[in-house]
Amino acid sequence: MMRRNETMKEQIRIGILGYGNLGKGVECAVKQNDDMKLTAVFTRRAPESLKILTEGVPVYSAADAAAHADEVDVLILCGGSATDLPAQTPEMAKYFNVIDSFDTHARIPEHFANVDAAAKKSGKVGLISCGWDPGMFSLNRVYASAVLPSGKDYTFWGKGVSQGHSDAVRRIEGVVDARQYTIPVDEALEQVRSGSNPELTTRQKHTRECFVVAEEGADLARIEKEIVTMPNYFADYDTTVHFISMEEMKANHSGIPHGGFVIRSGKTGWNEEFNNVIEYSLKLDSNPAFTSSVIVAYARAVYRMAKEGMSGCKTVFDVTPAQLSVFTPEYLRAHML
Numbered sequence: 001m002m003r004r005n006e007t008m009k010e011q012i013r014i015g016i017l018g019y020g021n022l023g024k025g026v027e028c029a030v031k032q033n034d035d036m037k038l039t040a041v042f043t044r045r046a047p048e049s050l051k052i053l054t055e056g057v058p059v060y061s062a063a064d065a066a067a068h069a070d071e072v073d074v075l076i077l078c079g080g081s082a083t084d085l086p087a088q089t090p091e092m093a094k095y096f097n098v099i100d101s102f103d104t105h106a107r108i109p110e111h112f113a114n115v116d117a118a119a120k121k122s123g124k125v126g127l128i129s130c131g132w133d134p135g136m137f138s139l140n141r142v143y144a145s146a147v148l149p150s151g152k153d154y155t156f157w158g159k160g161v162s163q164g165h166s167d168a169v170r171r172i173e174g175v176v177d178a179r180q181y182t183i184p185v186d187e188a189l190e191q192v193r194s195g196s197n198p199e200l201t202t203r204q205k206h207t208r209e210c211f212v213v214a215e216e217g218a219d220l221a222r223i224e225k226e227i228v229t230m231p232n233y234f235a236d237y238d239t240t241v242h243f244i245s246m247e248e249m250k251a252n253h254s255g256i257p258h259g260g261f262v263i264r265s266g267k268t269g270w271n272e273e274f275n276n277v278i279e280y281s282l283k284l285d286s287n288p289a290f291t292s293s294v295i296v297a298y299a300r301a302v303y304r305m306a307k308e309g310m311s312g313c314k315t316v317f318d319v320t321p322a323q324l325s326v327f328t329p330e331y332l333r334a335h336m337l
Contacts, residue, residue, distance in 0.1 A: 006331040012303045013039040014296070015072035017062060017092065019050060021163065021256065022101065023078035025292030027053055033296060035326050039071050069095040073306075074299040076100075078292075080167040086111060090118040093126040093313075097306045099299050101131040101291055103164045106232045108134065116313035125306045127314045130298045131291040132282055133157065135316055137262045140280040142317065144264035148276055151266020154192045156205060158182035160258025163287055168233050169210055172226050174218030177246065179253040181209045184260070195265050195275040208239040211253050213246050258287035297324045 014030050016023045019041055030036045031054070038057050043050050047059040060068055065075075075096035079085050085102045092098050093115055102111050108129055119126040129135065133155070141153050162180050169178035188205045191198040210227055214220060224241045228234050261281045268274045284290045298316065301323035305314065322329055327336070 006327055010035060010303070012036045012300060013071065013073040014299060015040040015042065015065075015068075015075040015096070016078060017042045017065065017075055017088065018078035018084070019043050019045075019052065019059075020078060021288040022292055022295075023076075024053070025286070025288040025290075026076050026078060026296060028289065029293045029296040030054075032293075033300075033326065035300070036296070040068055042068075042075075065092065066095045072096055074099060074302050076292075076295055076299055080171075081164050082168045082171055086114070089126060089128060090114045093118040093124050094122045095124075097125045097302050099127045099130055099295055099302050101135075101295060102129045103131065103134055104232055105134065112313050112315070120312045123311045125302050125310055125312070125314060127298055127302050127316075127319075129315055130295050132284075132294060133260065133262075135291075135294050135298075136282070137260065137280070139316055140262045140278075141264070144262070144266075144278040144280075148264055148266025148268070148278065150268075150272060151264050151276075152197045154200070154205070154263045154265070155260065156184040156189055156192075156263070157260040158184050158206065158258065160260075160284070161253075161256045161287060162258070163256065163291075165208070165210075165233055168230060169212060169227055172223055174215045174223055175212055176215055177213040177249055179211045179249070181211075182258075183207045183209060189261070192263050192265060193277060193279070195277050197265050202236045203238055206237055208234055208237045210239065210241045211249065212241060212243050213249050214243055255285075256287045257285055258290075259283040300324060300326070 012035055014036050016026050030038045038054050041052055041059045042062045042065045044062045047061050050059045075092055075098050077088050077098055077100040079088055081102045081104045085100050089098055089100045111128055115126040115128055162182050165180035166178050169175060169180055184206055188200050214223060220243055227241055228239045259282045264278045266276050268276055301319040304323050
């Protein structure tokens with residue numbers, strides 16, 4: 001059993017902005033970490049209407065967040081990547097150390113620059129694109145490419161619900177609710193595992209399947225076209241759209257499972273005569289519950305970087321393993337090496 005002197009003793013005050021699936025997951029993850037406590041929740045809903053799980057924690061209007069900056073060490077932003085985080089993260093970095101799960105891969109450099117400018121000006125730390133992809137998968141791509149420089153990277157997602165893609169579909173006019181499943185193509189996965197280093201297009205590796213509840217009388221053809229042609233989300237994939245009832249959505253698509261694989265296949269030896277395959281995989285009952293657990297671990301690193309006087313935008317590549325851990329460096333050296 002872990003003793004108190006084997007762990008860090010600071011109590012990190014965590015704030016949550018946005019109390020959907022991810023926000024609730026963060027609240028649960030904070031409960032599992034003895035060096036953290038939830039001190040504030042910020043919502044765009046009427047604060048008095050929101051009932052959270054943690055007793056005694058105040059709920060404030062998101063519009064008043066800046067007035068409560070002295071109550072929070074790290075603010076975890078739990079909005080969507082399509083429209084929420086591009087605006088919220090740079091804005092909140094003016095007042096808080098922040099962390100988000102921005103997952104629109106093509107727009108990460110732009111988002112980084114915006115958050116970096118705001119955080120450097122305020123003297124805060126902002127860590128973006130934290131979760132499992134981007135996040136844990138990103139780290140494994142870097143580690144594997146460094147170890148096997150002569151090789152190729154492959155990432156497969158699913159089968160599972162993508163929160164970011166589902167959120168993007170829900171924002172289309174006429175859509176009431178939506179779930180998007182990312183599905184790896186089995187033939188492509190087996191080719192990669194064989195070590196043959198195949199050339200695979202985005203379309204050859206995955207398909208996407210959307211289940212959509214539309215408003216009564218909505219233009220279904222327009223909604224479907226907006227989905228399948230959406231840049232950064234669906235345009236590069238074979239996408240199937242199913243329109244279903246709300247009853248069917250609740251009965252068959254209420255869970256949020258996900259997972260995936262990061263694989264690097266590479267050669268070693270003087271004549272590159274040896275084949276090697278590095279594979280990292282995740283199988284998750286709940287995408288938001290796991291994503292929030294990753295974010296909370298990285299919130300610990302944000303807190304430590306801020307205490308060291310750092311500022312500006314960071315990613316998972318800038319964090320050492322020791323900064324993530326609740327254990328002391330002495331304990332890590334004795335038990336984890």
